[in-house]
Amino acid sequence: MTSPTGAVAPPAVEVRGLAKHYGAVVALTDVDVTIAAGEYFVLLGPSGGGKTTLLRTIGGFHRPTHGQVLLHGNDVGHLPPDKRPTAMVFQSYALFPHMNVLNNVGYGLKIAGLGKDERREKSAAALTMVGLDGYADRKPHELSGGQQQRVQLARAMVLERDILLLDEPLAALDAQLRKDMCLELKHLQHELGMTFIHVTHNQEEAMTVADRIALIADGELVEVGPAKEVYRAPRRRFTASFVGENNIFEGTVTNVEGAVVSVDVAGTNVAVDPDGQDVAVGAAVSLSIRSELVKLTTRGADIATDPGASLPATYKEAVYLGLTTSHLADIDGGGEVVSRVVEDLDEDVAQGTPVLAYWNREDLRLHTS
């Protein structure tokens, strides 16, 4: 980002070589990540992976074992949470139960020394922004979960800090409300132009809101990229297993010839583009392909498939998921393949029928790690 004077503005958040250890337990290992100002950035990963630790370290609630946290180019490692330009939204709402909604929202303004009238005015405006007009005099226990979360958002946004940290903000809400709130968060972020850093273990939530996603597991930053890219073309095997519904095949490289790598998967040779990765014959690799890109047909059917882009299998069962149906088949030689389709198969396939799972060759991805 370039300022009016032509100078390049530093990123909103820059984390360099960050690690956090709890005795022998390593919560984060040498994490490097840069988040641009105005970006909606999601930390996605399984529970206990270290994403909340990273968020809380950025917010100043944890002191890193080593490494740096820079906010707008300033090292804030020595600063407590109240001295950082961040506000935080907590999973447990963390509203102050002895204060009404208006006072909850206005608490930070009171600390900042604003007068009563100004506090009231700004707090009321923040409540309007989150759709809670008329709730100012209520106590937190008089609100539903979604309303409490909105109060928390208003309390964070009224401070006009430019980085908002959201720690699993929607985890306690039911599915429909979570979807609605996802969209509201996205719209709010767009409206305000703030930097949002949102922690979640829910990939659908992450996909809905994120400009970019960082996958974190076992304390390691696995992969960072735009949401669509992470979904469509994961670089790492873990990403493929965690994001979307991917088929993952384990195999051994049998041949490398230019842009085609042959991999033996359960006795069948499968071709894949290495996409710039160095692989050697004999190396153990993983292949992944999204289940919606796999098709099933009965063997011997008159269908043209790419060479090296199919696996023989035996049909097992169909799982109806509402909008889509997943068809499961056992790969001859071991393993399972899933084909997810919106419409039903052209023909009813009986259990035990020999089938062919096939795909477009360019949809298959190779993972060396």
Next chain:
Amino acid sequence: MNDYTNPWLHRLKWAYMLLIVVTLMSPVFYVMYISFNANGFGANEYDFTWEWYGLIFSDKLLMGALGWTMTLAVTTTVIGVPMALLAAKFYKRAQNKVLPVFLLLAPLFVAPDILGSALLVFFKNTNIVFVTLGDALGTGIFDGWFDLGFMTALIGLIIYTIPYSFVVILITMGRYNPEQTEAARSCGATAWQAFWDIEFPQIRAGVFSAASFTLILCFNEYTRTSLLKGGFDTFTTVLISQMLNTGMSEQSYAMSAFVSFVAIAIIGGIIITTMLRAEMLARQHREVAEPAAAN
């Protein structure tokens, strides 16, 4: 008829509780009863009077002892309760909770006469060390710091009451969500502001209960205080001394009854206030069980 509909089971539970309370409180009620008898303890005839209560204030020994006891109790409360509060906060944050809880509750498991004697020896030896140090430095400034007196009795009482305050405060703190403190810090509050604005209002009942409890414990304490007090008398030491030597005076019965009335009133007040508050909160929850708008 089952356990839920049988009224006798319900009555039996209440009768049992009443029996326990009567058993525990009978001696206290008896002292209260005697304190209104114009003929004093052990008399065959009972004539109701307020006379002994009127005489309390003219009994210099009792009033002096009451003054010292009050001063000790208030000072112990002012120092001991904040210390217990800090200890409870430390305990909540501690990774290893076994050691701090052991250290804090240890005074409860040492017999009062052993703890009192140990402190007595400790203070006497410390006093010798300080006096020797003063002599070596050619100053008398350290003389008497640990002579038996108000300060030594105070330290004994603080050691005695802190475990109780700690437990009472910790129970209240158990309901507090520490993320609220983090939320306050995130709003710009310093650690002290977050404590005072957010945490303290929610644990206030526990702190005040601990303070009340400490006051009452100080009035009840005899063994440690009698060993560590030095030259002054407290309420319990006067009563026990009278019992052992001359027998309790009628004013002493009146004073004992008066102190018991006050203690029961304080504890009863706390219980009734807590119950009323719980009922009020439950009523509020019932009233707003269905929020006005969805989500």
